[in-house]
Amino acid sequence: MIQKKICMLGAFAVGKTSLVKRYVESIYSDKYHTTVGVKIDKKAVTVGAQELNLLLWDIQGEDGVQKLRPSYLRGAAGYILVVDGTRRETLDTAYAIQQSAQQTVGLVPFVVVINKTDLVEQWALDDFAINELTASGWTVYRTSAKTGQHVEEAFLTLAEKIMEV
Amino acid sequence: MIDPQSPDVLDEAAPQKNNGPGNHDGLDELRRLLVGPEQQEIVRLQERLEERQELSPTDVGRVLPEAVRLRSRQDKKVTEALLPTVEEAIGISVRKNPQTLVDALFPVIGPAIRKAIAEALTGMVQTMNQSLEHSLSVQGLKWRLEAWRTGKSFGEVVLLHTLLYRVEQVFLIHRETGLLLQHVVAGASSIQDADMVSGMLTAIQDFVHDSFSSQQSDTLETLQVGGLTVWIEQGPQAILAGVIRGNAPQELRTIFHETLERIHLEFAAELETFEGDASVFDPTREYLEACLQFQYDESRQTGAEKKRITPARVIAALLLGAILIWGFFCLRDRWRWGNYLSRLKSEPGIIVTEAERHWWSPHSIAGLRDPLAADPQTLLTEANLNPDKIESHWEPYHSLTPQFVVTRANALLSPPPTVTFRVERNMLFAVGSAPHRWIVETRRLARVIPGVEQLNETELVDTNFSELAAIKDRVEKRVILFVLDTTGLAPGQDAELETLGAELRELYRLAPAAGRSVRVEVVGHTDKTGTEETNLQLSRERAEQVRSLLAAKLGEASTQINAVGVGSRESLREEQTEEDKSFNRSVTVRITLSDAL
Numbered sequence: 001m002i003q004k005k006i007c008m009l010g011a012f013a014v015g016k017t018s019l020v021k022r023y024v025e026s027i028y029s030d031k032y033h034t035t036v037g038v039k040i041d042k043k044a045v046t047v048g049a050q051e052l053n054l055l056l057w058d059i060q061g062e063d064g065v066q067k068l069r070p071s072y073l074r075g076a077a078g079y080i081l082v083v084d085g086t087r088r089e090t091l092d093t094a095y096a097i098q099q100s101a102q103q104t105v106g107l108v109p110f111v112v113v114i115n116k117t118d119l120v121e122q123w124a125l126d127d128f129a130i131n132e133l134t135a136s137g138w139t140v141y142r143t144s145a146k147t148g149q150h151v152e153e154a155f156l157t158l159a160e161k162i163m164e165v
Numbered sequence: 166m167i168d169p170q171s172p173d174v175l176d177e178a179a180p181q182k183n184n185g186p187g188n189h190d191g192l193d194e195l196r197r198l199l200v201g202p203e204q205q206e207i208v209r210l211q212e213r214l215e216e217r218q219e220l221s222p223t224d225v226g227r228v229l230p231e232a233v234r235l236r237s238r239q240d241k242k243v244t245e246a247l248l249p250t251v252e253e254a255i256g257i258s259v260r261k262n263p264q265t266l267v268d269a270l271f272p273v274i275g276p277a278i279r280k281a282i283a284e285a286l287t288g289m290v291q292t293m294n295q296s297l298e299h300s301l302s303v304q305g306l307k308w309r310l311e312a313w314r315t316g317k318s319f320g321e322v323v324l325l326h327t328l329l330y331r332v333e334q335v336f337l338i339h340r341e342t343g344l345l346l347q348h349v350v351a352g353a354s355s356i357q358d359a360d361m362v363s364g365m366l367t368a369i370q371d372f373v374h375d376s377f378s379s380q381q382s383d384t385l386e387t388l389q390v391g392g393l394t395v396w397i398e399q400g401p402q403a404i405l406a407g408v409i410r411g412n413a414p415q416e417l418r419t420i421f422h423e424t425l426e427r428i429h430l431e432f433a434a435e436l437e438t439f440e441g442d443a444s445v446f447d448p449t450r451e452y453l454e455a456c457l458q459f460q461y462d463e464s465r466q467t468g469a470e471k472k473r474i475t476p477a478r479v480i481a482a483l484l485l486g487a488i489l490i491w492g493f494f495c496l497r498d499r500w501r502w503g504n505y506l507s508r509l510k511s512e513p514g515i516i517v518t519e520a521e522r523h524w525w526s527p528h529s530i531a532g533l534r535d536p537l538a539a540d541p542q543t544l545l546t547e548a549n550l551n552p553d554k555i556e557s558h559w560e561p562y563h564s565l566t567p568q569f570v571v572t573r574a575n576a577l578l579s580p581p582p583t584v585t586f587r588v589e590r591n592m593l594f595a596v597g598s599a600p601h602r603w604i605v606e607t608r609r610l611a612r613v614i615p616g617v618e619q620l621n622e623t624e625l626v627d628t629n630f631s632e633l634a635a636i637k638d639r640v641e642k643r644v645i646l647f648v649l650d651t652t653g654l655a656p657g658q659d660a661e662l663e664t665l666g667a668e669l670r671e672l673y674r675l676a677p678a679a680g681r682s683v684r685v686e687v688v689g690h691t692d693k694t695g696t697e698e699t700n701l702q703l704s705r706e707r708a709e710q711v712r713s714l715l716a717a718k719l720g721e722a723s724t725q726i727n728a729v730g731v732g733s734r735e736s737l738r739e740e741q742t743e744e745d746k747s748f749n750r751s752v753t754v755r756i757t758l759s760d761a762l
Contacts, residue, residue: 002441003360005342037372040364052441055344055364071371075342077441 003053004162005075006155009068009101010082011093012061015115018145019082020058023155028146035060038072045156047163054159062097070104078109078162080154085114085142086122091129109161111139113154118144276380288415307477314476330411331459333393336363337428337449338404339439343367346403346439346446351457366406370397400425402436407456417458424452495524498550502528505548514538514564529556535564537572563615565591570616577614578607584625591618601629601679629679630758636672637756640665644737645711645752650695652706655747662711665754666718673719677761684757687712689730690737692746697732705730711752 008016017035022028024041039058044051059072081098084090094112101110112133114125133140141154236243259266312322336359337347345363350356373385388395394413398405398421405425428449429436435445502522509515514535522528534541541559545552567588574586574593584597593611604627611620643665646655654662669685676683689708691700708728715726737753738745
């Protein structure tokens with residue numbers, strides 16, 4: 001059994017914890033919880049014939065005040081960058097986080113997840129911005145922790161990418 | 166690089182190749198012409214090489230670091246070779262100029278010393294806390310008792326109890342990723358998901374380190390959760406975390422530390438290249454299991470049954486028994502004391518004014534007591550109380566309770582058995598019969614008896630007086646008959662007169678004892694025949710006749726006898742017949758008993 005550390009990164013309240021909860025426990029709650037520090041979960045997946053244990057480090061969201069702690073990132077095999085589709089600025093935060101993550105852990109695989117697709121009316125990201133991401137070679141998923149849309153795929157894709165390395 | 170053999174090969178290969186017969190000189194010439202300059206160059210190089218067997222410092226300098234690194238990977242020869250030199254170099258350096266080394270070590274020594282002192286202080290504070298706790302708590306007392314019982318020192322006993330521990334889980338964690346490398350569990354300890362715990366432990370470490378620590382070397386070493394302690398040993402590549410229940414000795418930390426060092430040594434490469442596959446660390450299981458140490462208090466384990474009758478328990482049981490018995494005696498004493506008090510209160514002639522019951526000193530009781538009342542000391546004994554444990558103080562007083570008044574009257578007046586006393590509303594009733602003298606005495610004394618204001622004699626008979634009265638009655642019934650119209654006694658009246666005389670004599674004799682004086686009046690009578698004047702005269706004479714006769718009989722006492730004649734005025738009978746008439750011709754006697762002066 002191989003274990004891999006995966007970090008959930010992103011701005012405040014983009015849905016990192018909800019995604020993990022949806023992915024690991026298949027539940028969703030509207031209630032908002034601020035993660036302080038880090039919360040760790042585990043999910044077993046199978047990539048090809050290889051069984052894999054993903055240790056999901058749900059790290060507290062980043063904003064101007066609370067910078068990403070590199071120590072939490074250390075040793076991560078990959079990470080998921082979470083963007084809130086209803087808040088444009090979270091995309092910018094994601095760019096910044098990606099930069100600092102790369103400085104800390106190097107070129108490890110990551111997946112960008114644009115969350116909250118269920119909130120159609122409040123959607124704030126145009127396709128252009130998303131295409132731009134794809135164009136720069138990033139893997140992008142539009143997810144909803146509420147409905148579970150594309151959540152499994154996003155994590156599985158990251159797992160596969162990690163195993164390819 | 167440089168092959169010293171090549172010129173020789175070149176030099177010798179040529180003649181061999183061209184070793185044709187008779188052509189030697191020509192060939193040599195040709196060779197000289199063709200490769201002469203090169204040949205000379207080769208010879209020059211050869212000479213140079215032979216001159217300088219050793220490598221040039223430049224060359225060595227170029228390859229040395231790489232060479233050292235390569236060799237160090239192979240074995241420890243380089244280190245061994247350098248060790249004496251390095252040691253000596255350090256020695257010389259210190260002798261020459263200690264400051265250099267001091268400067269170099271300064272950043273290391275400071276934190277090291279601080280850490281050592283801090284640890285020592287923590288240990289000391291912990292010890293102090295423990296000893297304080299142990300000396301003041303119930304458990305501490307229990308342990309002191311145990312120390313006293315077993316003859317061990319208190320410290321030993323405390324150690325015995327406090328050093329009980331069990332390492333329940335040991336985690337080996339990859340430091341960089343926080344991933345679990347190996348995990349062992351002792352027995353049936355409850356297990357959380359070890360992978361997550363491992364991650365969380367790492368995260369907590371990072372959090373604590375990032376949040377509170379400025380020094381790179383400072384790390385979280387202990388987590389304390391209730392009865393559980395997590396000891397964390399940090400290595401460069403891996404972390405060893407032990408979950409301990411109870412208080413583990415400091416030596417255990419050393420064991421953890423050594424285990425981690427050993428794993429680092431043996432699995433250096435695996436740790437370095439760890440990519441998430443923890444199976445390569447399976448062999449570390451054995452080392453980690455060695456960390457699953459425990460220490461039980463054997464006496465507590467095996468002696469659980471025996472302990473039921475340990476001396477401590479026996480003492481405790483005895484104590485409990487003693488307390489129960491003491492309690493029983495206390496209650497009994499209390500009950501008896503209560504009984505005694507109520508008895509005293511109901512007892513006439515005793516008034517309790519103060520009664521105190523003490524636990525430690527004798528009880529005290531004070532009050533008033535009539536000397537005639539029951540003795541409180543006797544009552545004490547009757548109440549089963551120990552008189553020595555009770556301080557009594559009784560003030561004498563006179564109780565006006567009728568019972569006591571009667572008792573006092575009896576004591577003071579010593580009545581004859583025929584007399585009893587009764588007290589009603591401060592009045593002393595004497596009931597029965599008593600001699601006159603006693604009655605007189607009693608009248609005088611009764612007033613001085615406390616509680617008696619008056620003597621009531623209505624129910625008391627004066628025996629002397631009643632005797633007198635009886636004789637008086639008899640005397641006054643006597644009739645001395647006379648012959649018609651004479652002062653001569655009728656026949657047979659002498660005997661009657663004799664009896665009368667005897668009775669009067671008796672009367673005189675008894676009168677003084679009854680406090681009376683006796684006056685005797687002889688009354689003469691006639692029948693109604695004849696004139697009143699004659700009758701009166703006759704009656705006087707008859708009375709005088711009897712008086713003189715009695716006087717003769719009685720002697721001196723007779724002076725007190727009067728003789729009066731009443732004629733027929735006070736006839737004894739209605740004169741219906743002759744017999745009645747003759748009865749009226751008589752003399753009677755009247756007695757007056759008056760109080761003697």
